[in-house]
Amino acid sequence: MASISKSERxxxxxxxxxxxxxxxxxxxxxxxxxxxxxxxxxxxxxxxARVNVGKSPQEGGGGTEVIAAVKLEVExxxxxxxxxxxxIACNVSCSPAAYSHVPSNSLDDLQYDYTTxxxxxxxxxxxxxxxxxxxxxxxxWLLNLDVTILSDAGNAxxxxxMAARAALWDTKVPKTRSVQYAGKKPxxxxxxxxxxxxxxxxLSGFDTRDLSVATDFELADTWDEGEPxxxxxxxxxxxxxxxxxxxxxxxxxxxxxxxxPLRLILLFAFPSSSxxxxxxxxxLGPGELLLSRIKDYLSEGEKYARGLFNxxxxxxxxxxxxxxxxxxxxxxxx
Amino acid sequence: MGSRxxxxxxxxxxxxxxxxxxxxxxxxxxSHRGTADGSAMITxxxxxxLVTVFGPREAKMRSQTLHDRAVLxxxxxxxxxxxxxxxxxxxxxxxxxxxxxxxxSTFEPVVQTSLYPRxxxxxxxxxxxxxxxxxxxxxxxxxxALVSAGIPLLDLVCAVTGGVHSSSPMLDLTxxxxxxxxxxxxxxxxxxxxxxxxxxxxxxxxxxxxxxxxLACEAGQVIHKEMKKAVKARTQRLVDAMDTAPRAHxxxxxxxxxxx
Numbered sequence: 001m002a003s004i005s006k007s008e009r010x011x012x013x014x015x016x017x018x019x020x021x022x023x024x025x026x027x028x029x030x031x032x033x034x035x036x037x038x039x040x041x042x043x044x045x046x047x048x049a050r051v052n053v054g055k056s057p058q059e060g061g062g063g064t065e066v067i068a069a070v071k072l073e074v075e076x077x078x079x080x081x082x083x084x085x086x087x088i089a090c091n092v093s094c095s096p097a098a099y100s101h102v103p104s105n106s107l108d109d110l111q112y113d114y115t116t117x118x119x120x121x122x123x124x125x126x127x128x129x130x131x132x133x134x135x136x137x138x139x140x141w142l143l144n145l146d147v148t149i150l151s152d153a154g155n156a157x158x159x160x161x162m163a164a165r166a167a168l169w170d171t172k173v174p175k176t177r178s179v180q181y182a183g184k185k186p187x188x189x190x191x192x193x194x195x196x197x198x199x200x201x202x203l204s205g206f207d208t209r210d211l212s213v214a215t216d217f218e219l220a221d222t223w224d225e226g227e228p229x230x231x232x233x234x235x236x237x238x239x240x241x242x243x244x245x246x247x248x249x250x251x252x253x254x255x256x257x258x259x260x261p262l263r264l265i266l267l268f269a270f271p272s273s274s275x276x277x278x279x280x281x282x283x284l285g286p287g288e289l290l291l292s293r294i295k296d297y298l299s300e301g302e303k304y305a306r307g308l309f310n311x312x313x314x315x316x317x318x319x320x321x322x323x324x325x326x327x328x329x330x331x332x333x334x
Numbered sequence: 335m336g337s338r339x340x341x342x343x344x345x346x347x348x349x350x351x352x353x354x355x356x357x358x359x360x361x362x363x364x365s366h367r368g369t370a371d372g373s374a375m376i377t378x379x380x381x382x383x384l385v386t387v388f389g390p391r392e393a394k395m396r397s398q399t400l401h402d403r404a405v406l407x408x409x410x411x412x413x414x415x416x417x418x419x420x421x422x423x424x425x426x427x428x429x430x431x432x433x434x435x436x437x438x439s440t441f442e443p444v445v446q447t448s449l450y451p452r453x454x455x456x457x458x459x460x461x462x463x464x465x466x467x468x469x470x471x472x473x474x475x476x477x478x479a480l481v482s483a484g485i486p487l488l489d490l491v492c493a494v495t496g497g498v499h500s501s502s503p504m505l506d507l508t509x510x511x512x513x514x515x516x517x518x519x520x521x522x523x524x525x526x527x528x529x530x531x532x533x534x535x536x537x538x539x540x541x542x543x544x545x546x547x548x549l550a551c552e553a554g555q556v557i558h559k560e561m562k563k564a565v566k567a568r569t570q571r572l573v574d575a576m577d578t579a580p581r582a583h584x585x586x587x588x589x590x591x592x593x594x
Binding site: 042043044045048060061062063065067069071073091093095096097098100101103104108144146148150151153 | 365367368380384413414416417418422460
């Protein structure tokens with residue numbers, strides 16, 4: 001909803017500024033709508049997730065729905081686009097069903113905006129997972145994260161990053177084994193004068209380098225899809241603060257987003273081993289903000305992001321459990 | 335040297351364990367999604383397609399409206415993770431446009447567009463997983479989505495793929511089979527037996543064509559039964575939900591409630 005009438009805007013703003021603050025669906029300023037999350041929705045992908053925020057319960061519709069899927073491809077470091085250690089490429093596509101009143105050119109622009117934000121945030125070197133390389137300096141994984149927005153009922157950024165995080169959590173990197181080709185050793189003619197410690201020409205005894213001679217790799221044949229992508233606890237969560245000074249609130253619906261002049265998008269990572277990190281920050285909208293207030297918003301945002309992170313974490317672990325347990329019980333029934 | 339996968343082995347079983355004329359497992363989900371007027375998600379085995387319908391409403395492209403009937407607009411998007419190998423297709427990809435225009439011409443004679451002049455009906459097809467039978471799944475899902483949106487149709491359109499493997503006809507092909515044998519897709523209107531779409535991109539001997547075409551039309555009837563079951567179940571749930579909603583006191587829903 002890009003445009004909103006003056007009276008509608010004034011209606012929403014007045015209720016937000018009143019005491020107690022009122023929102024159209026009766027939520028508090030810092031309440032999220034119900035979040036539905038499911039992992040493993042695309043079995044052909046290495047990791048996938050679907051998140052829906054604000055769906056009406058009991059088979060209702062609506063809400064912001066986003067699907068994210070990760071696919072791993074092998075890239076050649078020397079001759080192709082590969083980077084030693086692997087690389088991440090993110091891509092967002094907006095379904096025309098979600099933005100049905102938007103003409104297709106603007107839809108491409110919107111997709112590009114979302115893609116840039118997602119890609120710049122997640123492909124940052126500090127978040128780079130360590131198990132994306134296959135053969136050092138020869139072959140590496142390219143991680144393609146494809147996000148599709150199926151419907152938008154407000155707060156698309158938060159939901160998008162939630163889905164991306166869930167898909168990355170769910171990703172399993174196939175185990176590889178490096179393969180080395182050994183040439184046939186030349187037949188030795190027995191010679192009384194032969195030195196027993198004869199070393200093949202070209203290799204000096206003083207050469208202590210540990211050179212990898214692996215030239216290719218093969219996929220190890222295991223029962224599972226691989227090991228989880230490293231750095232699960234480093235992926236950030238996004239929290240959007242909709243600011244209408246002096247109040248700010250979370251999880252806006254479409255009319256609320258159109259009525260609020262300023263949106264502060266914060267990405268926080270909560271790695272288990274160190275203190276919280278602010279990964280990224282973006283200010284959107286035609287409003288203005290006092291510099292002194294930004295610090296307050298950052299600390300408040302961190303508080304809510306941590307709540308979101310913990311909730312997401314426990315749900316993801318629960319999903320892991322459901323899928324492994326479900327698989328096991330299915331097999332035991334047979 | 336790997337073993338070649340047999341399309342149809344001597345005992346009459348296919349590569350995925352099905353019989354010659356056996357269709358894959360079908361699930362139909364008609365639950366409401368987003369703000370769409372109608373939506374349906376169908377799975378044929380491992381092929382999963384989601385279709386959402388908006389309309390009849392003000393057409394997106396005003397210049398293309400017709401004075402006496404509604405305009406159908408079909409947009410297809412294929413998810414990059416839908417196949418084994420990731421492949422990102424842009425919106426203007428020729429294959430996608432072709433799929434969209436085939437779906438549009440399938441439904442033009444079926445949707446009663448003359449009831450809605452100067453408006454548009456938007457059909458958005460999302461392909462989430464592909465394992466053969468793409469056109470078939472898209473058409474079936476579109477039918478259900480249109481029904482779910484309450485748009486009047488002359489009849490349900492049911493589509494099936496069929497192929498011929500060295501003179502043995504087979505139905506509902508997977509990707510493996512589609513890559514190997516000549517195949518076609520047929521969309522029928524079961525009540526009248528009329529066919530609204532036949533497409534074939536491979537070469538097939540004329541003598542074989544008659545058999546597989548007839549077979550596919552009969553298979554359409556099977557899918558029609560499944561569709562009717564799904565639509566009826568959905569409608570039943572909606573009716574039950576309305577029945578259990580709280581009524582005004584006295585049981586007369588139309589009476590005004592006096593507030594003291």
